[in-house]
Amino acid sequence: MMSGQNNQSLPEIGFIGLGNIGKPMALKLHETLLEQGAALRVYDYIAKPMKSLSAQGATACDGITDFSSCQLVGVCVRDDDDVDALLHGAAKESGLLSVLAEGAVIAIHSTVTRDNILRWSAQAAERGIVLVDAPVTGGAEGAQNGTLCYMVGASEEGYRLLARCYGAAAKEVLHAGPVGSGIVLKLANNLMTYAAFVAVDEALALVEANGLKLEQLLHVGEINGVVTAQMQRFISNREMLAQGCSDEDMAALMGPFAGLAEKDLEHALTLAEQSSQPLAATQLVREKIRATFLRE
Numbered sequence: 001m002m003s004g005q006n007n008q009s010l011p012e013i014g015f016i017g018l019g020n021i022g023k024p025m026a027l028k029l030h031e032t033l034l035e036q037g038a039a040l041r042v043y044d045y046i047a048k049p050m051k052s053l054s055a056q057g058a059t060a061c062d063g064i065t066d067f068s069s070c071q072l073v074g075v076c077v078r079d080d081d082d083v084d085a086l087l088h089g090a091a092k093e094s095g096l097l098s099v100l101a102e103g104a105v106i107a108i109h110s111t112v113t114r115d116n117i118l119r120w121s122a123q124a125a126e127r128g129i130v131l132v133d134a135p136v137t138g139g140a141e142g143a144q145n146g147t148l149c150y151m152v153g154a155s156e157e158g159y160r161l162l163a164r165c166y167g168a169a170a171k172e173v174l175h176a177g178p179v180g181s182g183i184v185l186k187l188a189n190n191l192m193t194y195a196a197f198v199a200v201d202e203a204l205a206l207v208e209a210n211g212l213k214l215e216q217l218l219h220v221g222e223i224n225g226v227v228t229a230q231m232q233r234f235i236s237n238r239e240m241l242a243q244g245c246s247d248e249d250m251a252a253l254m255g256p257f258a259g260l261a262e263k264d265l266e267h268a269l270t271l272a273e274q275s276s277q278p279l280a281a282t283q284l285v286r287e288k289i290r291a292t293f294l295r296e
Contacts (some may be wrong), residue, residue: 025143026053043063074134075107103130133153189280195281204239
């Protein structure tokens with residue numbers, strides 16, 4: 001990891017997408033930039049997180065055009081369609097590709113398809129802009145604590161820029177390889193995560209069917225290292241919600257997370273097909289993941 005703290009001045013940086021992970025990412029990045037004499041420009045279509053970051057000293061933007069002076073813009077939005085709209089413009093608003101100056105860098109933190117990363121990168125290059133993939137792992141807690149791992153698909157020069165700007169706000173900024181490599185690592189990582197969720201869900205069903213308890217399963221799993229902290233949080237939180245929620249409540253609370261899981265697994269399976277690499281177990285995880293989140 002490169003620390004990002006050196007004598008070279010930082011570029012003007014922007015960040016778009018202040019959701020569950022994006023907001024703590026942006027806040028941690030802003031805090032580290034302030035320590036180095038820089039500031040962060042932020043934007044989200046929801047005003048509340050922008051006000052929160054503005055209160056911390058970040059510059060809240062009114063729209064995409066306010067990023068025209070940025071040399072680096074991070075994008076952390078829900079899916080491929082949201083990224084596409086930001087790059088090319090939606091409704092009457094201009095997109096980043098028409099707003100940013102030649103030589104600017106766009107870092108896509110969202111979990112999207114490799115096909116779109118490569119397409120967007122080529123479109124950006126036509127305008128003299130560099131677009132790289134830099135998805136993250138570590139969740140909202142990692143974003144808040146500055147312990148995310150950024151998986152960067154970029155040239156050496158692009159990687160060095162992101163390591164310099166993000167390094168102090170992350171546990172590691174990893175150079176995965178050329179553009180598109182970061183998202184491959186991210187999809188593979190998410191595949192393992194969701195497979196683990198399905199495994200602990202089925203293990204719980206087995207022990208409960210035989211009169212044993214979740215606490216016993218988690219205790220044994222912790223001792224032998226099979227149950228990670230992430231798995232334990234997932235299954236414990238789900239069980240707590242299920243005890244006091246109707247099916248409709250569970251769908252409302254956990255459904256959006258199930259949808260993200262389905263999206264990521266679909267992306268992984270598409271990539272597997274393109275790579276002529278069958279993933280039979282992942283297909284089964286994809287079929288079971290919604291029921292796993294909703295405890296059905």
